[in-house]
Amino acid sequence: MPKGTALPPPEETVAAPRQPDISVDLMKQMTKRLSADDFEGRAPSTAVEPKVLDYIIAQFKAAGLQPGNDGKWLQPVPTVEITASNATPLQVGGPAAMMKFDFGNDYVAASYRVTSHTKVEDSELVFVGYGINAPELGWNDYAGVDMHGKTAVILVNDPDYASETEDGLFKGRRMTYYGRWTYKFEEAARQGATAALIVHDTFPAAYGWNVVNSSWTGAQYYVQTPDDGADQTKANGWIQKPVAQAILQAAGKNLAALTEAAKHKGFKPVPLGLKASLGFDNAIRKSTSNNVVGVLPGKTRPDEYVLYSGHWDHLGHCTPDDTGDDICNGAVDNATGIAALAAIAKANVEAGPADRSQVFLAVTLEESGLLGSEFYAANPIYPLDHTVGGVNMDALMPSPRSRSHSMTGGDKSDLTAVFREALADEGLGEVPEDHSERGYYYRSDHFSFAKRGVPMFDVGRSTDLVEGGKAAGDKISEDYTTNHYHAPSDEYSDDWNWDGIAEDVGLYYRLGRTLADSDMWPNWHESDEFRAIRDKACAAATGGCHK
Numbered sequence: 001m002p003k004g005t006a007l008p009p010p011e012e013t014v015a016a017p018r019q020p021d022i023s024v025d026l027m028k029q030m031t032k033r034l035s036a037d038d039f040e041g042r043a044p045s046t047a048v049e050p051k052v053l054d055y056i057i058a059q060f061k062a063a064g065l066q067p068g069n070d071g072k073w074l075q076p077v078p079t080v081e082i083t084a085s086n087a088t089p090l091q092v093g094g095p096a097a098m099m100k101f102d103f104g105n106d107y108v109a110a111s112y113r114v115t116s117h118t119k120v121e122d123s124e125l126v127f128v129g130y131g132i133n134a135p136e137l138g139w140n141d142y143a144g145v146d147m148h149g150k151t152a153v154i155l156v157n158d159p160d161y162a163s164e165t166e167d168g169l170f171k172g173r174r175m176t177y178y179g180r181w182t183y184k185f186e187e188a189a190r191q192g193a194t195a196a197l198i199v200h201d202t203f204p205a206a207y208g209w210n211v212v213n214s215s216w217t218g219a220q221y222y223v224q225t226p227d228d229g230a231d232q233t234k235a236n237g238w239i240q241k242p243v244a245q246a247i248l249q250a251a252g253k254n255l256a257a258l259t260e261a262a263k264h265k266g267f268k269p270v271p272l273g274l275k276a277s278l279g280f281d282n283a284i285r286k287s288t289s290n291n292v293v294g295v296l297p298g299k300t301r302p303d304e305y306v307l308y309s310g311h312w313d314h315l316g317h318c319t320p321d322d323t324g325d326d327i328c329n330g331a332v333d334n335a336t337g338i339a340a341l342a343a344i345a346k347a348n349v350e351a352g353p354a355d356r357s358q359v360f361l362a363v364t365l366e367e368s369g370l371l372g373s374e375f376y377a378a379n380p381i382y383p384l385d386h387t388v389g390g391v392n393m394d395a396l397m398p399s400p401r402s403r404s405h406s407m408t409g410g411d412k413s414d415l416t417a418v419f420r421e422a423l424a425d426e427g428l429g430e431v432p433e434d435h436s437e438r439g440y441y442y443r444s445d446h447f448s449f450a451k452r453g454v455p456m457f458d459v460g461r462s463t464d465l466v467e468g469g470k471a472a473g474d475k476i477s478e479d480y481t482t483n484h485y486h487a488p489s490d491e492y493s494d495d496w497n498w499d500g501i502a503e504d505v506g507l508y509y510r511l512g513r514t515l516a517d518s519d520m521w522p523n524w525h526e527s528d529e530f531r532a533i534r535d536k537a538c539a540a541a542t543g544g545c546h547k
């Protein structure tokens, strides 16, 4: 069992939902269709998108759902693609000499602002440790400094990433939101910083500079916002560790010593007495893709919502394999999740409406950085403080039945109690999440909701198969990761074993239906990074969160 405080029994006891009748035939048929070659790998904003959307809408209709966006099935998602070029070196200077660092080899940067030219000039550098502001932990790496006009130099991950256990303020080796690079840029912007530079380090980052370099050069994708990103920093980027060492040395400091200091509560930001400049041009291209939204109105409390989400998009045409096949079909990732959305919708329609409304959201642009779910969560059709919680489904693995499941992200919220009841009812066991240091909870569509306070399930099936045990399960999972993940061979086969997926989807049905038939408002645990956000949203809402 995962570490964490034992939970009290849930306050309300809820009648277990009827055993769902999940149609495996429907899931087979939909997965096959969605991953067929003529859907070309479902790349968003391409000629194939309308065909894919029409098919999903037809399936949602056939399942008995109603259009979920004020009589319409679609929610347009306006996006912007920004590609930087002509970058100048990063120049850092002070009383002594000026240092120059090359774009690509030494540093990378991009702008979250929609602007044709980015220029950071003579911006004072401040070392802000891990760049974390966590009021619930009494931790603020920005304490006492006004970041306006300044550039934050930030360590990657969080203070206790190297721990062997999951104990500690930042949950030891387990990744927290505060350890994700996305958080660090968001917080730097909230602090009013002009720019933010993360110090790359291979072990805590979990990938080398080559990955940073390739993902931060070339086109970057964002959701369009009314202010064109004016509330963001001018530039976000990464610097190589030796670059950071050189900069700190020029400031008369030492990176290792400051890193050690930053691991302790009460750390104060350190102005470096140096100024940084950088600049680049931006090519801007705007386009629109779409989320599909269906709803099954609740019978007694239709203005309270339970959410199911899954992404319909995939990579489209991609690098060809040895056979010359260049269509990344995305059968597992995530035709299975869309098929599961329809199958769960159909089972709920057949069981009759729940007390609360259930929303079925097929989001776009997950593969470009969770943009479809981000747009929905930033522009919710159903208010988030009236959204009880939900389940996200991404890449259901065809394999035989398993003995156990795990909560991705660990025991973060009252949803754990619902999960454990459902497991007990299904005769399944619970195992801790594999590789909790990788932070999977922060890397799919549920996270767009979680970071705004909505408790979301992300549940994983263990590889410990009923027949063949872990050896057999690991073999299937490794084969997928090595040979088929994000590759042209992620294709449907009539030989797939659907038993594991059927079991997963039965569990997902039960989790959502339990929430939809209850009057509980699950919250995050007191020490969780999203608790204060949910409490604030609920306090501000009229009639929200069961008040």
Ligand SMILES: [Zn+2]
Residues within 6 Å of the ligand: 311, 333, 334, 366, 394, 395
């Ligand atoms: Zn996926």
